[in-house]
Amino acid sequence: MDHINISAIPKPVLSVLGVLKNAGHQGHIVGGCVRDLLLGREPKDWDITTDARPETVLSLFPDSFYENDFGTVGVKVDPFHTFGDPDRRHDVIEVTTYRTESSYSDRRRPDKVAFVTSLPEDLSRRDFTMNAIALEIIGSDTSVDIVDPFHGRVDIANKLIRTVGNPEQRFGEDALRMMRAVRLYAELRHPNISGGWSIDMAALSAIRKHAALLSHVSRERVRDEFSRIILSGSPADGVELLRTAGLLHDIVPELEEGIGVGQNLHHTLEVYEHNLRSLRHCPSRKLEVRLAALLHDIGKPKTKRGDGYRSTFYNHDHVGARMTRAILGRLRYPAAVIDSVTMLVDNHLFYYNVGEVTEASVRRLIRRVGLENMKDLMDVRIADRLGSNVPKAKPYKLRHLEYMIEKVSKDPVSVKMLAINGSDLMNDLGLDPGPKLGAILDVLLSEVIEDPSRNERETLLSRAESLSKDGLETLRDKAKEVIDEKREKDDRNIKNRHKVT
Numbered sequence: 446m447d448h449i450n451i452s453a454i455p456k457p458v459l460s461v462l463g464v465l466k467n468a469g470h471q472g473h474i475v476g477g478c479v480r481d482l483l484l485g486r487e488p489k490d491w492d493i494t495t496d497a498r499p500e501t502v503l504s505l506f507p508d509s510f511y512e513n514d515f516g517t518v519g520v521k522v523d524p525f526h527t528f529g530d531p532d533r534r535h536d537v538i539e540v541t542t543y544r545t546e547s548s549y550s551d552r553r554r555p556d557k558v559a560f561v562t563s564l565p566e567d568l569s570r571r572d573f574t575m576n577a578i579a580l581e582i583i584g585s586d587t588s589v590d591i592v593d594p595f596h597g598r599v600d601i602a603n604k605l606i607r608t609v610g611n612p613e614q615r616f617g618e619d620a621l622r623m624m625r626a627v628r629l630y631a632e633l634r635h636p637n638i639s640g641g642w643s644i645d646m647a648a649l650s651a652i653r654k655h656a657a658l659l660s661h662v663s664r665e666r667v668r669d670e671f672s673r674i675i676l677s678g679s680p681a682d683g684v685e686l687l688r689t690a691g692l693l694h695d696i697v698p699e700l701e702e703g704i705g706v707g708q709n710l711h712h713t714l715e716v717y718e719h720n721l722r723s724l725r726h727c728p729s730r731k732l733e734v735r736l737a738a739l740l741h742d743i744g745k746p747k748t749k750r751g752d753g754y755r756s757t758f759y760n761h762d763h764v765g766a767r768m769t770r771a772i773l774g775r776l777r778y779p780a781a782v783i784d785s786v787t788m789l790v791d792n793h794l795f796y797y798n799v800g801e802v803t804e805a806s807v808r809r810l811i812r813r814v815g816l817e818n819m820k821d822l823m824d825v826r827i828a829d830r831l832g833s834n835v836p837k838a839k840p841y842k843l844r845h846l847e848y849m850i851e852k853v854s855k856d857p858v859s860v861k862m863l864a865i866n867g868s869d870l871m872n873d874l875g876l877d878p879g880p881k882l883g884a885i886l887d888v889l890l891s892e893v894i895e896d897p898s899r900n901e902r903e904t905l906l907s908r909a910e911s912l913s914k915d916g917l918e919t920l921r922d923k924a925k926e927v928i929d930e931k932r933e934k935d936d937r938n939i940k941n942r943h944k945v946t
C-alpha cells in the first residue's frame with residue numbers, strides 16, 4: 446500500500462512532470478489516479494497539480510489548451526494506455542494550479558477559485574481522503590514520494606470513504622460530494638465480497654442531514670454521477686444507498702413509490718425490490734439497458750388495482766414508458782438515451798409463447814423495436830426474470846425467440862426493406878412527391894409484415910396504384926388500423942398470459 450512502483454506511472458505523465466520541474470516548478474500526480482494506483486485499479490484519467498499558473502503551464506506545453514475557469518490546462522500527449530487496457534486510451538493530462546475554492550453560494554460551483562502556493566492547501570480542498578493523496582517523483586525518475594496529510598492510505602486500507610475535514614461543512618459547500626461518496630462506494634464495492642467499502646459514519650449521517658441540498662445541484666452533474674453508479678460494479682447497492690441516505694428522493698422519487706407495494710401471484714417481491722434486483726442482475730453493461738432494467742416496472746404503483754395475489758397492473762408498461770421519459774428528461778439525458786430507455790420500458794412485456802406466436806407478430810415486434818435493439822430488449826427481459834427470483838435466465842422460450850428473430854430478420858420490417866421506394870412510386874405510377882408517398886409505403890409495409898410474399902415489385906406497384914386513390918388521412922388511418930389492431934391483439938395476449946400482471 447505504501448509503495449508505488451514507478452514503472453506503473455506512464456512515460457507521458459513522467460515527462461510532463463519533468464518539464465514542470467526543469468522550469469523550476471513543483472508538480473505532483475494527484476486525485477483519483479493516485480487512489481486507483483494504490484488500489485491497483487485502472488485510472489480513469491491522469492491529473493497533475495502544480496504551483497505554476499495556468500498561463501505558465503500553457504507556455505511550457507505548446508500543445509495545450511485552457512479547459513475551464515478553475516485553473517485546469519489540458520496537455521496533449523502521445524496516446525497511452527496505463528495498464529495496457531485498450532478501452533482506456535489517454536491522450537490528455539490535466540494540469541491544475543494549486544487552488545482553494547471559496548464558498549459555493551449556489552451549491553453548484555465555487556464562487557471563485559483562488560490560486561494558492563502550497564500543495565497542502567490544495568489537498569485540503571479535495572473531497573475525500575483517498576482523493577487527497579499526491580505523488581512526487583524524486584531524482585531522475587527513480588523513486589516516488591507520497592504526500593498524504595489526511596491519511597488517505599489508512600482509510601483505503603480500512604475501506605473507508607471519509608471526507609477531508611468536517612463532513613457537514615464539506616457537503617454544505619458542494620452537495621454533489623454526497624453523490625460522489627455513493628458513486629465511489631458503488632464503484633469500489635465488490636458485489637461478491639461482503640464487509641467491503643463503507644462511508645464513514647460521520648459522513649453518512651451528514652449526508653442524511655443535508656440530503657435535501659442535492660436539489661440545488663445542476664441536473665447534469667447529478668446525472669453524470671447517477672450514470673456512474675448505474676454503470677458501476679454494484680449498481681443496485683449504489684441505488685439502495687442513495688435511498689437510505691435520503692438522496693434518491695431528489696433523483697428518482699418514483700422508485701420510492703414502489704416501496705411496500707406488493708405484487709401478486711406471479712411475483713413474490715415488492716415492486717421496489719424487484720426493480721433493484723433486476724438492475725443487479727442486468728446482463729448488459731450498456732447504460733440504456735441498465736436504466737431500463739431499473740425502471741421497467743416504474744409504472745406499477747400507479748396502475749395497481751386490487752389487493753393481494755389477485756391485484757393487476759394493466760398498462761404499467763405504457764404508463765411506465767411515459768414516466769421514464771419524464772424522469773430521464775428531468776435528469777437531462779440526451780434524447781437518444783431517453784428514446785431507447787423509453788422504448789425498452791414500453792416493450793418489456795412483449796408476448797412470446799412458442800408455437801402460439803406467429804412469425805408476423807415477431808416481425809411486428811421487430812418493426813416496433815428495431816432489429817438492432819432486440820438484443821437489448823431481451824437483456825431487459827432476462828434482468829426482469831432474474832430480478833423476480835426466477836431461476837433460469839434464458840428459458841427455452843427466449844432462446845426460441847432468438848431463433849425466430851434470426852429466422853425473420855431477412856424479412857421486410859422497415860420501409861427501407863420494401864421492394865419499391867418513393868422514386869418507384871413517382872417514376873412508375875407518376876405520383877407527385879409529398880407525404881402521401883410515405884403514407885402509401887407505410888400501408889404497404891404493414892401488409893408485407895403480415896405476408897412477406899407480397900414484397901415483390903409488381904405486386905406492390907399494383908397495390909400502390911389502388912391505394913393512391915385514397916386521401917392522405919385515409920392512408921394514414923389504414924396503416925394505423927393494421928398496426929393498432931395487431932398491437933391490441935399483442936397487448937391482449939400479454940394481458941391474458943400475465944392475467945394479473
Ligand code: ATP
Pocket residue numbers: 475476477478489490492570571572573576577619621622
Ligand atoms: P474518476 O477520475 O475515477 O472519476 P476522480 O476522483 O479522479 O475519479 P474527478 O472528477 O476526476 O474524480 O476529480 C479529480 C479530483 O478532484 C478528485 O480526486 C478530487 O480530489 C477532486 N474533486 C473532484 N470533484 C470534487 C468536488 N466536488 N469537491 C472536492 N474535490 C473534488
Ligand code: MG
Pocket residue numbers: 476477478489490491492
Ligand atoms: Mg479523475
